[in-house]
Amino acid sequence: MPRGASPPTSGLRRRFPCRRHFGVLVAMDTAGGAERRPRYLTVREVAEEPGRLSALGRVYDLGPLLRERRGDAALNPLLGALGTDVSHCFDTDTGHPLSRVEPRTGQSGSRFPLGVPGSSQLHTPRSDGAPPWDAEWWRDPRLQLGRLSAAPRLLRLLNTLTGHSCVIEVCGEEPVGAALQRARGWREQLRKYTVCYGGVPLQPHLTLEQNGIPDGTAELRSLRLDPKDFIPTVLLYFNDDVGEDSEALQ
Numbered sequence: 001m002p003r004g005a006s007p008p009t010s011g012l013r014r015r016f017p018c019r020r021h022f023g024v025l026v027a028m029d030t031a032g033g034a035e036r037r038p039r040y041l042t043v044r045e046v047a048e049e050p051g052r053l054s055a056l057g058r059v060y061d062l063g064p065l066l067r068e069r070r071g072d073a074a075l076n077p078l079l080g081a082l083g084t085d086v087s088h089c090f091d092t093d094t095g096h097p098l099s100r101v102e103p104r105t106g107q108s109g110s111r112f113p114l115g116v117p118g119s120s121q122l123h124t125p126r127s128d129g130a131p132p133w134d135a136e137w138w139r140d141p142r143l144q145l146g147r148l149s150a151a152p153r154l155l156r157l158l159n160t161l162t163g164h165s166c167v168i169e170v171c172g173e174e175p176v177g178a179a180l181q182r183a184r185g186w187r188e189q190l191r192k193y194t195v196c197y198g199g200v201p202l203q204p205h206l207t208l209e210q211n212g213i214p215d216g217t218a219e220l221r222s223l224r225l226d227p228k229d230f231i232p233t234v235l236l237y238f239n240d241d242v243g244e245d246s247e248a249l250q
Helices: 013-017 019-031 042-049 063-068 073-080 178-179 186-188 217-222 241-249
Strands: 052-055 057-062 097-100 109-112 144-148 153-158 163-170 194-199 235-239
Touching: 042 052, 063 073, 109 217, 163 178
Parallel strands: 153 235
Antiparallel strands: 052 057, 057 144, 097 109, 153 163, 194 235
């Protein structure tokens, strides 16, 4: 090849002309982009991170409330519910806590762990002027972390250059750009590879379903088949950026 000549264009580059922008779109989408998308979390993420619980499809981070009321014995029922879903304590129509009657005293109140635990401690003024964290934590938007996914699913990533693969749990409601960021050890690769399914590059701002990757979990379970044996696989193709950059200069 003569000095200064560009390398031959590969068939992959001709087929996937949009691949160089994938990493940029992933970063924009996960950072909010032009339109801020809600954050989705899985049951596993709620259970594994301290201070979290879910209720009626929302995920809460109660860390600020618990730190401000540290040592308050009235919060013990709430501490015992961390990492779980407490939707059964709410009225699904109104969103208000369900009431309960104390058998020994006959007094009514909210079901634990919701029941406004009246703090036995005085609230000291905050240096930032912010109001104290409300004991009715389900009403406080500052404690809402995101939404609980109703469609968690598994996805396999396969690097066609190295042969390495991994399986991640993603949320079916989130765009592909955010879903792929769950593969923590693969984030750098996503900026250098084109991600495809069925020979078609994925669009980071669309969900897996919108990218033509249906969720067959329910159908597989109805057939008594394990969804882990039928995990869809997306392929990562390395981008020949050197050749493309040379062509762009001509």
